[in-house]
Amino acid sequence: MQVKVAIGTIAFMLTMIVLGYAALREPARLDESTGAFVGRSIETGGQIFDANCATCHGVNGQAEECYDAGSGEAIPCKGLPLNSYFLVCGEPSQRIVDLGWEGTKFQYIERTVSSGRSGTLMPAWLDQFGGPLRPDQIKNVTLFILNWGDEEFCAQEPSSFAWPDTVDEFMAMDDVQAGDPEAGADVYLNLGCNACHGMPDQEGSNAVGPWLGDIAETGATRVEGQSAMEYVYHSILDPNAFIAPDCPTGPCTDPSLMPGDFAFRMSTNPQDMADILSYLMGE
Ligand code: HEC
Ligand code: HEC
Structure with missing residues (x-):
């Protein structure tokens, strides 16, 4: 009888340990799957960027090297650099402070891409505003742009030449x-x-x-x-x-x-x- 109780107790404790471990692992597993999800979004965003945005914002978003989407010929870049410390590093980033934008840099980029910038070459991309992209695609390309601002890239603020006063x-x-x-x-x-x-x-x-x-x-x-x-x-x-x-x-x-x-x-x-x-x- 005593042996049975002991076995029962040990079995119970083992079950609790296994369950407890599984419960402890759960948040970690969730993190891993969100990580994978964000990773996939960034990857899709990169494809959207290359197909739609690189003609004006350049290879790697640096606005240095641009190619015509049809002929593949090198052309001058018409957009701003997006792979820029000032746009993607810090929350709020410097670009957002300079513009007096009240919101996050994610919201700024998502909004700009969705509705474009009237009076400029930057078109509206959201389907609702006549563009070719769905809201989830706009989110993906926004995540892709922000992903340029990783820890290593943002660790060093670009240093400026000491421009004289006059x-x-x-x-x-x-x-x-x-x-x-x-x-x-x-x-x-x-x-x-x-x-x-x-x-x-x-x-x-x-x-x-x-x-x-x-x-x-x-x-x-x-x-x-x-x-x-x-x-x-x-x-x-x-x-x-x-x-x-x-x-x-x-x-x-x-x-x-x-x-x-x-x-x-x-x-x-x-x-x-x-x-x-x-x-x-x-x-
Ligand atoms: C036909 C050229 C063109 C294409 C294609 C284009 N852009 Fe632009 N984009 C511009 C120009 C020009 C500006 C600067 C607008 C201004 O003067 O404010 C701009 C501005 C932006 C900005 C704001 C940058 C800042 O620092 O304020 C973002 C973000 C942006 N574009 C993202 C995109 C994305 C994402 C795509 C593709 C889905 C794209 N653009 C496609 C021309 C383009
Ligand atoms: C994204 C758009 C944009 C880009 C790119 C840009 N500017 Fe400007 N610039 C403006 C706007 C808007 C103003 C007017 C507001 C102000 O005074 O800052 C301006 C003002 C100026 C003025 C003052 C004009 C006047 O009539 O008083 C000069 C000079 C100037 N920019 C030179 C440049 C030069 C040179 C470059 C490239 C190195 C440049 N800008 C790039 C938007 C831009």
């Missing part, structure tokens, strides 16, 4: 040569200024920001005491320092729609600044 001091630096307007025209396209400002030699070609074809004159009238060149230098480094009055769709919004990361993006080659200034000053 354009004269900048131009006087030992490493900076007199600007080359032809090289400046390439920089203008490579950095995607044309996506918003159009081409300086085509009045009215601007979609989002002011036309820059006459900035050599109007620039001198913006901020008391600043020459046109000084003004453009500061406009590029810190778009919110002064908000231009007129944008193609009405008064320019504050905060500025212009990305605030050119100070970083031009850090790898500050000569680009001298070149783009000479291009815009029509020298």
